[in-house]
Amino acid sequence: MQYQWILFDADETLFHFDAFAGLKLMFNRFDIDFTLTDFEIYQRVNKPLWVDYQDGVISAAELQTKRFIEWGEKIGVTAQHLNSEFLKAMAEICDLLPGAKALIDGLVGKANLGIITNGFTELQTVRLEKTGLLHAFDQVVISEEVGIAKPDVAIFEHALTRMNNPERSQVLMVGDNPHSDILGGLNAGLDTCWLNATEQERPDGITPHYEVKSLTELHRLLLS
Structure with a gap:
């Protein structure tokens, strides 16, 4: 890994x-x-x-x-x-995206896993419990609790502090939003992977390290 x-x-x-x-x-x-x-x-x-x-x-x-x-x-x-x-x-009504459970199950024990979300506290834990994924994540960083939202570098810095400041080249940020997830991650010095399921045009000035169309493709990329 x-x-x-x-x-x-x-x-x-x-x-x-x-x-x-x-x-x-x-x-x-x-x-x-x-x-x-x-x-x-x-x-x-x-x-x-x-x-x-x-x-x-x-x-x-x-x-x-x-x-x-x-x-x-x-x-x-x-x-x-x-x-x-x-x-x-x-x-x-929450549902995992196709390939999410297999990907997370496959990564547990091979890497530390975290979530950085601009979603709201009331929803996050319930969904993780309901989908059986709560145990998998070492850190869940919620913008509502931190008072800063992605793409602000400060929320990534907050997460990295909570993660005991790993080497940034050893951290991959995965997300579907090219601005909040990818640009935010790049500005924080992290490797990034854009989940571009709808095959959008890549926005000017944003170049992720990887681009995948599905979590199954990401699974192959990380674990094959």
């Missing part, structure tokens, strides 16, 4: 993140039929908030409440309550 540590992003790297299905399930419990049109309107609010969060303009708490303010007013509950119910629904 070339690497001492392998760090993973969570959403759309290890876990399938179907926000529409989660919102549909959550709103169904409030007797609301949440449609694709509703989802488009939600995303018009949600997506810019994520950009602001990753740029350090707003906090995790602000993101989580602001995205549900209008819905909360509409149905007479707090935005915080809706957010909590949404994360609960997302935990219930």
